[in-house]
Amino acid sequence: CLSSMLSKDSLNPADIVQLHKLYNSTDPPPVELIRIPQFLNLLVESLFKPGSKINQEHKSKYIYLLAYASSVCDTYTVRKGSNRRSLNKDEVKGTMQALEKVHAIIGECKGSMDLLAELDTLYKCCKFAAVSVGVIRWVQTIVSEHNYFSLNSDYCPIHLALLDEVVSNHPLLHNSVLQLYMELFEGSYGEMEILAILEIKKMLVDRLVNLLSR
Numbered sequence: 020c021l022s023s024m025l026s027k028d029s030l031n032p033a034d035i036v037q038l039h040k041l042y043n044s045t046d047p048p049p050v051e052l053i054r055i056p057q058f059l060n061l062l063v064e065s066l067f068k069p070g071s072k073i074n075q076e077h078k079s080k081y082i083y084l085l086a087y088a089s090s091v092c093d094t095y096t097v098r099k100g101s102n103r104r105s106l107n108k109d110e111v112k113g114t115m116q117a118l119e120k121v122h123a124i125i126g127e128c129k130g131s132m133d134l135l136a137e138l139d140t141l142y143k144c145c146k147f148a149a150v151s152v153g154v155i156r157w158v159q160t161i162v163s164e165h166n167y168f169s170l171n172s173d174y175c176p177i178h179l180a181l182l183d184e185v186v187s188n189h190p191l192l193h194n195s196v197l198q199l200y201m202e203l204f205e206g207s208y209g210e211m212e213i214l215a216i217l218e219i220k221k222m223l224v225d226r227l228v229n230l231l232s233r
Contacts, residue, residue, distance in 0.1 A: 021058065030061050030081075032074045039080040042087050047106075050093040059088060059152075066122055067153035069160050082122070086114035089149035117144040118153070125157050131177045138177070142184050148192070151185040155195050158182055162203060168219050169211055179226055186230050193230055200227055 020034035041048055053059075062085045065073050073081065090110035121144045124137045134141070144150045158178045161167065168176075175183075182196050204223045208216045 021052065021055075024061065025055065025057055028057070028061070030065055032077050035077055035080050035084065039077075039083055042084060050088060050091045053084060053088045059085070062088075063153050063156050066118070067125070067157040069125075069157065078122075079119075082115055082118045083111075085149055086111050086118055089147075090114045114147050114149055117147045117150045120144055121150050121153065131171060131173070134177050138180075141181060145181065145184045146188050148189055151189050151192055152195075154181055154185060155192065155199065159199050162199075163206075165209060168208065169215075174218075174222055175226070179222075183226065183229060186233055190233065193233065196230060197227070200230070 020031075020037045024030055024034050038053065042050075042053070062081055065071050065081055066078075066085065087108075090108075090113075092105075092107040094105045096105070120140060124134075124141060128134045128137065141154075145154060158181060161178055162176070171178075182199070185192055186196055200223055204220060204227075208219065211219075
């Protein structure tokens with residue numbers, strides 16, 4: 020079922036149900052099988068890309084698979100010809116709860132003021148790598164809208180403040196945030212006044228300095 024989704028580059032609810040059943044069993048398959056970057060990217064896109072249509076009945080299964088893939092420690096040791104498996108799933112529940120909270124927040128919040136009310140929760144949830152990957156994908160879509168900066172005149176818009184929090188928690192995600200900042204810096208700002216554009220680029224430089232100083 021996994022190979023079928025990868026070949027089509029699309030998630031299928033029926034296959035997701037089957038995978039969830041396998042990885043929720045007492046003897047799940049090796050976690051490496053669902054750590055394929057393409058599959059993880061499809062899960063993140065389904066959960067965090069604005070406008071993505073996800074079957075609400077199976078949403079928890081998508082979240083479970085992403086949490087499992089990002090947090091389970093699955094090791095094997097060979098002794099006298101027999102394989103001994105060590106499976107640590109202690110972080111799955113906490114990762115799932117954080118993913119569920121953030122998925123709900125970004126689905127309900129319509130503007131910066133709504134997000135501001137949830138900022139403390141978002142910061143706490145960003146300590147989980149899977150959540151931060153999703154936040155980067157979500158922020159990328161939001162800030163790439165042609166009128167984003169004209170509608171968000173704060174020196175550091177709240178979406179980029181979230182990226183600062185991601186940067187402070189996850190060094191392995193620095194390159195993803197850096198790429199997004201560079202895209203924004205080199206982007207077009209339509210009919211905005213030149214002074215306003217310079218202020219945006221100055222703010223982005225400050226974000227880059229913050230990232231590179233970590």
